[in-house]
Amino acid sequence: MDRRNFIKNTFLATGVVLGSGIIIPEIAKAKESKIPLYGPDLETTFGRKHTPYVKAPKQVKAGEWFDVYVEVGYYHPHPNLMTHWIESVALWIGQYEVAKATFRATQGAPKATFTIKIDNKGETTLKGLGYCNLHGLWVSKPINIKVV
Template identity: 40%
Template structure:
C-alpha cells in the first residue's frame, strides 16, 4: 500500500489513528481511530466493520465492537503508557474485505 496514492478501497478501510506525536510517560492522552475518515465506508447489512482493535506495539489496549447499520466505526479512548512499546497500531475487520491496519508513530518520554 502506497500511503501517498491510496485506492478507494484502501481509503474506505484504512483505520486512521489520531494521537499526539509525543507523550509523557504515565500521563493520559487521547487516541481516536476512525475507519472511513479518508472516504466513507458503507455501514449496511451486507458491508460493515465488525470491530476496531488498538495496540501499542504488540500490547493490546482496546476493542470497539460494532453493530451492523447502527454504529459508525470510530474508537475514542484515553491511553496511558509507562514506556515506549512501539507505534500505536489500529486493526479493523470488514465483513467483506478482511483486516486492515493503520499505524501512528508516537514517542514516549
C-alpha cells in the same frame, strides 16, 4: 460503568499483565490468527474505505492518560449495511492490542476514542486496526510517538 471507564479499566488490567511480561490469551490468539492483514492502502478507493485513520499526540508523558482516535471511513466512507459493515476498530501498541470497540451493523459508526497510558519511556508505535465483515482485517499507517 460508562464506556470511557470501561475502556480505562480494561487497559489498566491489560497494562498490568503486559508490564509483567505475561502474554494474555487474546494476544496469543491474535498472533496465531490466520486472518490476513491488509493495508495500509491509501492509493485505491477500496483501500481508503478500509484503512483506519489514527490521531494521537506526537509526544506523551509516561504514566499519564491520553486519547487516541481511530476511525475507519475517514479517508473514504465505508458502507454501513446489514450485509457489509465494520465490525470493530482496535488500537495496538507495538504487537499488542490494548483497546477495541465493536459495532452493530447500520447503527454503530466505526470510530472510537481510546484513553490509554504507556508506562515505559522511549519511542513506541501505535496502529489502528479495523475489521470489515466482508473484506477482513486492515491496519493503519504506523504512528510513532515519544514517551517522556
